[in-house]
Amino acid sequence: MDDSPRTVPPAAADIGVDPLSQGDLEIETYRVVRSDGSFDAERVPDLDDEAFRDLYRWMLLQRIYDERATKLQRRGRLGTIASGHGQEASIIGSGYALSRDDWIFPYGREAGALLLHGLSMRDLLLYWRGVEDASRMEGANVFGMAISIGSHIPLATGKAWGLELDGEDAIAFANLGDGATSTGAFHEGLNFAGVLGVPAVFFCQNNQYAISLPFDEQTNAETVAQKALAYGVDGIRVDGNDVLAVYNAVSTARERALEGAPVLVEAVTYRRSAHTTSDDPTRYRSGDEVDEWEERDPLARYRAFLERTGRWDAIDEDTIREEVEAEFDEAVDAADAVEERGIDELFAYLHEEMPPELERQLEELRDLLEERPDMYEFIEQRPKG
Amino acid sequence: MNATIIDAINDALHAEMRNDDRTLVFGQDVAESGGVFRATDGLLAAFGSDRVLDTPLSEIAIVGSAVGLATHGFRPIAEIQFSGFLPPAFDQLVTNASRIRWRTRGELTAPMVVRTPYGAGVRALEHHSESLEGAYGHVPGLTVAIPSTPHDAKGMLISAIRDPDPVLFMEPKHVYRSLREDIPEGAYTEPLGEAAIRREGDDVTVVSWGAMMHKTLEAVDNLDGVDAEVIDLRTISPLDRETITESVRKTGRCVVVHEAAKTGGFAGELVATINDEVLLYLEAPIERVTGFDIPVPLLSMEDYYVPHPPRIEEAITKTVSY
Numbered sequence: 001m002d003d004s005p006r007t008v009p010p011a012a013a014d015i016g017v018d019p020l021s022q023g024d025l026e027i028e029t030y031r032v033v034r035s036d037g038s039f040d041a042e043r044v045p046d047l048d049d050e051a052f053r054d055l056y057r058w059m060l061l062q063r064i065y066d067e068r069a070t071k072l073q074r075r076g077r078l079g080t081i082a083s084g085h086g087q088e089a090s091i092i093g094s095g096y097a098l099s100r101d102d103w104i105f106p107y108g109r110e111a112g113a114l115l116l117h118g119l120s121m122r123d124l125l126l127y128w129r130g131v132e133d134a135s136r137m138e139g140a141n142v143f144g145m146a147i148s149i150g151s152h153i154p155l156a157t158g159k160a161w162g163l164e165l166d167g168e169d170a171i172a173f174a175n176l177g178d179g180a181t182s183t184g185a186f187h188e189g190l191n192f193a194g195v196l197g198v199p200a201v202f203f204c205q206n207n208q209y210a211i212s213l214p215f216d217e218q219t220n221a222e223t224v225a226q227k228a229l230a231y232g233v234d235g236i237r238v239d240g241n242d243v244l245a246v247y248n249a250v251s252t253a254r255e256r257a258l259e260g261a262p263v264l265v266e267a268v269t270y271r272r273s274a275h276t277t278s279d280d281p282t283r284y285r286s287g288d289e290v291d292e293w294e295e296r297d298p299l300a301r302y303r304a305f306l307e308r309t310g311r312w313d314a315i316d317e318d319t320i321r322e323e324v325e326a327e328f329d330e331a332v333d334a335a336d337a338v339e340e341r342g343i344d345e346l347f348a349y350l351h352e353e354m355p356p357e358l359e360r361q362l363e364e365l366r367d368l369l370e371e372r373p374d375m376y377e378f379i380e381q382r383p384k385g
Numbered sequence: 386m387n388a389t390i391i392d393a394i395n396d397a398l399h400a401e402m403r404n405d406d407r408t409l410v411f412g413q414d415v416a417e418s419g420g421v422f423r424a425t426d427g428l429l430a431a432f433g434s435d436r437v438l439d440t441p442l443s444e445i446a447i448v449g450s451a452v453g454l455a456t457h458g459f460r461p462i463a464e465i466q467f468s469g470f471l472p473p474a475f476d477q478l479v480t481n482a483s484r485i486r487w488r489t490r491g492e493l494t495a496p497m498v499v500r501t502p503y504g505a506g507v508r509a510l511e512h513h514s515e516s517l518e519g520a521y522g523h524v525p526g527l528t529v530a531i532p533s534t535p536h537d538a539k540g541m542l543i544s545a546i547r548d549p550d551p552v553l554f555m556e557p558k559h560v561y562r563s564l565r566e567d568i569p570e571g572a573y574t575e576p577l578g579e580a581a582i583r584r585e586g587d588d589v590t591v592v593s594w595g596a597m598m599h600k601t602l603e604a605v606d607n608l609d610g611v612d613a614e615v616i617d618l619r620t621i622s623p624l625d626r627e628t629i630t631e632s633v634r635k636t637g638r639c640v641v642v643h644e645a646a647k648t649g650g651f652a653g654e655l656v657a658t659i660n661d662e663v664l665l666y667l668e669a670p671i672e673r674v675t676g677f678d679i680p681v682p683l684l685s686m687e688d689y690y691v692p693h694p695p696r697i698e699e700a701i702t703k704t705v706s707y
Binding site: 152153162165166172184185189192195350357 | 435440441443444445446447448449450451452453454455456457458459461473476477480481484485486487488489490491492493494525526549550578623624626
């Protein structure tokens with residue numbers, strides 16, 4: 001006979017079960033400079049005037065680079081690109097806190113951080129022009145762009161593991177967006193990094209959108225930073241539009257990582273541009289919202305700080321602008337000077353030695369091009385205008 | 386030494402861990418317990434916890450971190466406990482491991498091995514019996530190797546570990562312990578990308594790999610008056626086209642035997658290869674003996690799915706008498 005109950009009475013309120021809730025957490029958003037330029041003097045990093053100027057220069061470079069690259073894309077001279085417009089403080093504040101020995105795993109918007117790390121602007125442009133050679137990332141400890149969102153996070157864990165085993169004084173630094181925090185790779189990569197205790201920093205630029213999906217629809221968690229606790233790693237939430245705060249947060253995270261404690265840093269910022277040049281953000285967000293974040297502009301805030309501390313006078317914005325524009329022009333010229341590649345390049349590098357079947361396929365393509373030169377009418381190595 | 390496949394794999398791991406201190410073994414339950422099939426038994430005691438590690442249940446992290454380590458100059462040997470649990474990490478194989486050399490123009494490489502037991506026949510639970518070698522073999526830049534004997538298991542695994550690029554090493558768990566043979570002591574290699582002729586013959590070419598190799602040999606032994614040539618493919622990708630087409634040129638007939646589902650299975654690629662190169666030598670349509678286009682059934686009906694010798698014998702007889 002089956003006497004098991006068919007209905008379950010509601011649990012009484014007074015039986016002492018008190019679920020752990022995110023409401024129990026108090027998560028500070030770390031800040032150095034407030035939006036009006038006033039600041040917490042004790043938190044200002046111990047940098048020389050040159051470095052303070054440098055930070056502004058690099059943020060301006062990021063902004064100009066994004067503007068120019070977007071124009072270039074519109075003219076059909078770059079493929080699809082992802083801009084960092086609005087995220088300059090997160091990008092530069094983090095990039096400036098890294099050593100050249102560290103390994104950056106980029107996610108696409110952090111041009112300035114990669115250039116700071118030693119990558120040439122020509123190569124950056126070439127990458128967005130669809131030239132694989134740029135992914136050599138010559139002269140810089142930079143991995144290929146993680147176009148498949150989140151897929152690089154466990155790689156950074158593995159890289160950090162390698163750095164630790166070799167006793168190197170360097171970290172793996174993964175850039176990611178808020179969208180990546182919903183992937184399984186994020187969860188597994190962070191959890192495993194925590195288990196291993198490797199020198200990795202996972203830097204999430206929470207720009208509030210995964211293409212069109214706003215942050216509050218991506219997760220019920222109120223912050224990205226709190227996710228760190230679930231993996232037993234440290235979390236930092238920082239104002240991502242405050243370059244000095246980001247610099248301090250990432251410097252701290254880097255130090256802790258080197259001691260064997262990986263850190264998840266959430267920089268709260270906003271993507272003022274489209275997701276990529278193929279996206280139309282007016283379909284999913286209001287102009288008011290964008291205006292609101294424009295008022296929190298990272299360059300304007302940092303400039304206000306520089307003015308208040310008497311450092312602005314030494315900065316000649318027009319000259320910086322001219323220099324950066326010239327640097328960009330040079331990079332475009334250098335990219336233009338790169339010759340179109342031969343078809344061997346398609347088949348090269350997949351294996352250390354090319355297997356016979358690939359040689360056959362290369363030969364087949366070569367023969368076809370010879371027999372049917374009209375094939376070239378279908379081939380355009382440049383982006384479509 | 387007289388060894389089963391599992392002994393041979395264990396021996397290969399010991400040999401290469403000794404030979405190369407940049408090798409690491411990690412995966413679920415591989416260290417303390419020595420692996421659910423004991424493939425990694427004794428490694429922790431021999432090489433210590435820096436080089437032999439238990440990981441969480443994280444296939445994405447296991448394969449992804451192996452890529453990160455490999456690009457840093459290590460030679461990770463990761464284990465995925467059953468190939469049925471490899472799909473979450475398929476992304477890491479496709480997105481990162483297989484293409485890192487290509488996308489960085491040789492600047493970064495991923496010399497790494499992912500070992501995983503595959504196939505039906507051990508009365509395991511659901512999701513433990515799949516054979517997706519065809520899907521993995523479809524990924525450019527990924528070597529997919531499947532030994533069928535203890536000798537090959539050791540030699541091919543050592544080759545895989547020394548390979549400059551990623552190798553998915555699929556182990557036929559059904560025959561992990563059912564075969565024994567004498568294998569050489571110490572390290573030796575068997576090439577990847579080369580098939581082996583297990584039996585020479587003139588009437589028909591029968592191609593198989595992994596556990597099905599042994600069902601195929603049994604079927605061929607049962608057939609009187611058929612002089613079959615039996616090829617053990619050994620590597621799905623890169624495919625040894627030459628051995629197969631040479632054999633079919635001689636026999637004019639071919640049967641392919643695999644336990645993976647039929648549609649889109651790797652037998653199709655072999656049929657296409659024969660079609661490309663030796664079509665006019667064929668005297669009969671090529672037969673495929675495969676699993677059905679269904680998931681591998683749970684244990685009570687699993688044996689209906691697996692191609693057993695009578696099915697293989699029927700296909701060979703049909704081809705020879707066409």
